[in-house]
Amino acid sequence: MRIYLSRPDITEKEIEAVSAVLRGPDLALGPKLVEFEEAFAEYIGTKRAVAVNSGTSGLFLCMLAMGIGPDDEVITTPFTFIATANTIMMAGARPVFVDIEPASLNIDPAKIESKITETTKAITPVEVFGNPAGFDKICEIAGKHNLAVIEDSCEALGSALNGKMAGTFGTMSVFAFYPNKQITTGEGGMILTDDDDLADMCVSLRNQGRGAGGGWLGHERLGYNFRLSDINCALGIAQLSRIDEIKAKRRQVAGWYQDMLADDDRLIVPAEPDGCDMSWFVFVVRLAEDFTLEQRDRILQHMKNQGIQVGNYFPPVHLMPFMVARFGYKPGDFPVTESVSRRTIALPFYNDLTKDQIAAVCTTLKGLLGK
Ligand SMILES: Cc1ncc(COP(=O)(O)O)c(C=O)c1O
Numbered sequence: 001m002r003i004y005l006s007r008p009d010i011t012e013k014e015i016e017a018v019s020a021v022l023r024g025p026d027l028a029l030g031p032k033l034v035e036f037e038e039a040f041a042e043y044i045g046t047k048r049a050v051a052v053n054s055g056t057s058g059l060f061l062c063m064l065a066m067g068i069g070p071d072d073e074v075i076t077t078p079f080t081f082i083a084t085a086n087t088i089m090m091a092g093a094r095p096v097f098v099d100i101e102p103a104s105l106n107i108d109p110a111k112i113e114s115k116i117t118e119t120t121k122a123i124t125p126v127e128v129f130g131n132p133a134g135f136d137k138i139c140e141i142a143g144k145h146n147l148a149v150i151e152d153s154c155e156a157l158g159s160a161l162n163g164k165m166a167g168t169f170g171t172m173s174v175f176a177f178y179p180n181k182q183i184t185t186g187e188g189g190m191i192l193t194d195d196d197d198l199a200d201m202c203v204s205l206r207n208q209g210r211g212a213g214g215g216w217l218g219h220e221r222l223g224y225n226f227r228l229s230d231i232n233c234a235l236g237i238a239q240l241s242r243i244d245e246i247k248a249k250r251r252q253v254a255g256w257y258q259d260m261l262a263d264d265d266r267l268i269v270p271a272e273p274d275g276c277d278m279s280w281f282v283f284v285v286r287l288a289e290d291f292t293l294e295q296r297d298r299i300l301q302h303m304k305n306q307g308i309q310v311g312n313y314f315p316p317v318h319l320m321p322f323m324v325a326r327f328g329y330k331p332g333d334f335p336v337t338e339s340v341s342r343r344t345i346a347l348p349f350y351n352d353l354t355k356d357q358i359a360a361v362c363t364t365l366k367g368l369l370g371k
Contacts, residue, residue, distance in 0.1 A: 055176025063091035127156035158279030311346035
């Protein structure tokens with residue numbers, strides 16, 4: 001038996017779209033870049049979209065475009081993929097962590113205000129595992145304190161809260177297209193905003209600091225090469241055109257897991273929160289509170305030994321050695337994050353996972369839980 005943790009869903013439509021670009025002359029900065037950006041902005045409902053070569057590049061450019069730099073603080077969550085905090089540090093600013101809310105696993109709105117100081121410039125919340133719960137409250141707090149929101153929507157393409165799409169809460173937002181995401185471009189990311197000046201700045205920064213009229217060798221500012229090729233964009237356009245089908249397939253897979261794992265008090269199984277339209281990114285169960293980190297890791301190892309790929313999303317960001325060395329964080333600083341982190345198991349999750357495969361995963365997991 002071999003069941004993968006994630007798999008992309010590539011059809012003939014994607015293969016044809018990429019092949020068509022390869023048969024033509026425009027491999028970069030061509031029409032597919034514009035088409036992907038326009039289709040993406042329309043789907044999410046923002047004025048502008050700027051494609052980049054990864055979610056990480058996108059978040060970093062948002063920090064720069066918003067003028068965030070040394071001496072600034074940005075509030076974020078320690079329960080996320082490392083890039084959320086890293087991109088704050090890449091801009092020279094300090095990530096200030098706020099613990100999470102245990103049901104949604106998102107930054108706890110009730111704990112944000114006590115961390116706001118005179119040097120706080122922005123909040124970077126993350127729709128963890130695709131869940132937009134609490135984002136209305138986060139934006140309310142940001143508005144009250146005149147803070148920007150840079151929304152890390154890398155895991156939440158297609159999710160919505162009370163009809164409002166993930167990616168429309170922030171002043172700027174970012175999606176990511178690594179192959180485990182809802183849609184993939186191989187590697188890639190997208191910055192979204194309604195602000196033309198911020199979007200234009202990102203267009204310049206992703207392309208060596210070039211200006212609107214300065215030509216290929218006219219550089220107006222320090223810039224980067226964070227461009228996304230037309231080959232990637234063609235793949236993205238074809239994938240985005242299938243987003244409703246992709247969401248439905250993932251919802252089906254999540255539903256099978258929920259059915260098969262329900263009523264087991266050794267597990268906490270994720271559910272779609274009230275008011276949320278979840279676009280499922282991953283399926284992460286939590287062991288009950290009395291399980292230890294060692295027990296969790298043994299279960300992960302046994303599942304891997306039986307050919308079932310599983311993950312430990314996420315270890316606490318504040319306890320990564322370089323964060324401890326730089327900022328002096330220690331165990332106990334963010335107890336909800338730490339308690340959740342040691343009990344998570346990310347199960348295999350992708351569009352074409354079959355009911356039989358899910359049954360095999362669930363039987364294996366339950367057999368390892370003991371008690
Ligand atoms: C929450 C979050 N932020 C940022 C990123 C970074 O995206 P990328 O891997 O495309 O750089 C990811 C992707 O893994 C993510 O899950």
